[in-house]
Amino acid sequence: MTDTEPNxxxxxxxEKPAALHFDRTNPRAxxxxxxxxxxxxxxxxxxxxxGELVLxxxxxxxxxxxxxxxxxxxxxxxxxxxxxAALRILADPELGKVLNVPVPEEVGPKARPDxxxxxxxxxxxxxxxxxxxxxxxxxxxWDAMAKAKFAADWYSEEADIExxxxxxxxxxxxxxxxxxGWNVLQxxxxxxxxxxxxxxxxxxxSHLYTALARPTVRGYLGLETAPxxxxxxxxxxPESHAPQLLQFxxxxxxxxxxxxxxxxxxxxxxxxVKVLGDSAATAMLEATRxxxxxxxxxxxxxxLFGQALMKATEQAExxxxxxxxxxxxxxxxxxGDNLRKTAVGLQGAMEAATQERSGDAD
Numbered sequence: 424m425t426d427t428e429p430n431x432x433x434x435x436x437x438e439k440p441a442a443l444h445f446d447r448t449n450p451r452a453x454x455x456x457x458x459x460x461x462x463x464x465x466x467x468x469x470x471x472x473x474g475e476l477v478l479x480x481x482x483x484x485x486x487x488x489x490x491x492x493x494x495x496x497x498x499x500x501x502x503x504x505x506x507x508a509a510l511r512i513l514a515d516p517e518l519g520k521v522l523n524v525p526v527p528e529e530v531g532p533k534a535r536p537d538x539x540x541x542x543x544x545x546x547x548x549x550x551x552x553x554x555x556x557x558x559x560x561x562x563x564x565w566d567a568m569a570k571a572k573f574a575a576d577w578y579s580e581e582a583d584i585e586x587x588x589x590x591x592x593x594x595x596x597x598x599x600x601x602x603x604g605w606n607v608l609q610x611x612x613x614x615x616x617x618x619x620x621x622x623x624x625x626x627x628x629s630h631l632y633t634a635l636a637r638p639t640v641r642g643y644l645g646l647e648t649a650p651x652x653x654x655x656x657x658x659x660x661p662e663s664h665a666p667q668l669l670q671f672x673x674x675x676x677x678x679x680x681x682x683x684x685x686x687x688x689x690x691x692x693x694x695x696v697k698v699l700g701d702s703a704a705t706a707m708l709e710a711t712r713x714x715x716x717x718x719x720x721x722x723x724x725x726x727l728f729g730q731a732l733m734k735a736t737e738q739a740e741x742x743x744x745x746x747x748x749x750x751x752x753x754x755x756x757x758x759g760d761n762l763r764k765t766a767v768g769l770q771g772a773m774e775a776a777t778q779e780r781s782g783d784a785d
Contacts, residue, residue: 435490437538440510443491444499467508468522476509477524484533485510490540492550501547502554510539551577567628571605578602584654603655604632607644610658611672614665622677630675630685630692639700643667670709684714694718732769739766 445463448456457463467473480486491503500507512519513535516526544550554573577587578598588598608631612618618626634640635655645664646655660668669678674695677683685691691714698704698717708717719727739762749755 435540435542438493438498438541439538440507440514440536442498443493443507443539443541444497445504445507446494446499446501463504464508464511464518465522467505468512468524471505473505473508473512473522474524476505477512477519477526480509480513481527481530481534484531485536485539487536487540490542492554493541493543494547494550495543495545501544501550510536548577548580567601567604567632568626571601571608571628571632574598575602575605575609578654579657599654600632600636603635603659604628606655606657606659607631607635607668610660611668613658615669616672616676616678620677620679622683626676630688631672633688634671634675634692634696637696639696640671643699643705644671674708674712674714681712684712697721 445457445460445467447458447460447463455466457466489503491506492501493499494501512522512524513526513530519526542550551573574587578584581587584598584602585595588595605628608628635644635646643664644667645661646659672678673681674684676685685695694714695708698708698714698721701721704717704720707720708714711717
C-alpha cells in the first residue's frame with residue numbers, strides 16, 4: 424500500500440458466496456437502477472468480461488488477493504461484484520449457459536471456494552475513500568460515467584470538494600467537472616431526456632462536463648452566475664431553462680428522430696460553444712439544427728467572402744485545366760457564360776467597394 428492510499432475498513436471476516444448479494448446501484452453501471460440481482464449479473468456478464476474471469480478462476484483457482492467489501496445491512500457487495508458474478512456462474516454452470524458464459528468441463532478444486540474473504544462496513548460512505556482510490560485513479564479504473572456518479576454521490580454527503588479530490592487522488596477541477604456533468608445529466612433525465620432514445624454509439628459524458636465549463640453554455644442554461652470551478656448541486660439548471668436544457672442535451676446526444684449534432688469535441692463541440700455566445704447564431708441553430716450554418720453566423724462575413732472567393736477561384740482554375748475535355752454540350756456552354764457574367768459582376772462590385780473605401784480614407 425502506498426503512502427497516499429487510504430486505509431480500507433478493518434472488519435475482516437469470511438462469508439459464503441451464496442450469502443452475498445449484488446449491488447443493484449453498482450457504480451460500474453451508473454446510468455442504471457437494476458430491478459433485481461438477475462438483472463445485475465446479466466449486465467456484468469454482457470459488458471464486463473465475466474467470462475474471462477470465470478476461465479481464469481476455473482483453471483487457476485480462486486485467488487483471495489483482495490477482500491470483497493460488503494455492506495453489513497443486507498450483505499450487499501459494494502466492491503467485487505464482478506468476482507461474485509464469476510463465482511456464482513462457476514457454482515452453477517446452468518446459469519452460465521443462460522448468460523452465454525461457458526464454464527469449462529474441467530474445473531480446478533480451488534475454483535469453487537466455500538467462503539471468501541470480505542470486509543464488512545456499516546455504510547457506503549465508510550468504504551468510499553478506499554473504493555474511489557482504487558477505481559477512479561487506481562489500477563482498475565472506471566469510465567467517466569462511473570467516476571462521475573461516485574464523486575457526485577460522495578459530494579451529496581460531503582460538502583468539501585477539495586477533500587474528496589484529495590482522497591480520490593485527483594485534481595479539484597477534474598472532480599468538479601465530473602460532479603457537474605453527472606448532476607446536469609440526472610436533471611435532464613428528470614426533465615424528459617431519455618438515454619434510450621439518444622443517437623447510437625458510445626455515450627460521451629466528457630462532452631457534457633467539458634461544455635459546462637464554458638461561459639456561453641452556462642449562460643444558455645441559466646448558470647451564468649455560478650463560476651465554472653464551483654461544483655453544482657442537485658438540479659442546478661433553473662426550471663425556467665428546462666427547454667434549453669433538453670435542447671442542449673439533444674444537440675449533444677440526439678433524441679428520438681433528431682440525431683446528435685456533436686460528434687467530436689473538435690471541431691463540433693467547440694463550434695457549438697461559440698454558437699451559444701451569439702444570439703443570432705443560437706436562434707438559427709434552434710430553428711434549423713444545422714451546426715455548420717449556425718457557426719457561419721459567428722464568423723466575420725469578410726472572412727467568409729474571402730474563403731468563398733478563393734474556393735470559387737480554385738474550382739474555376741480546375742475547370743480551365745480540364746477544358747480540353749469539353750464535349751461541346753450546350754448546357755455546359757451556357758453554364759460557362761453564366762460564370763463569366765457572375766465573375767464580371769463580382770469584379771465590378773469589388774472595384775466599386777475598393778473605390779468607396781479609398782474615398783472614405785481621403
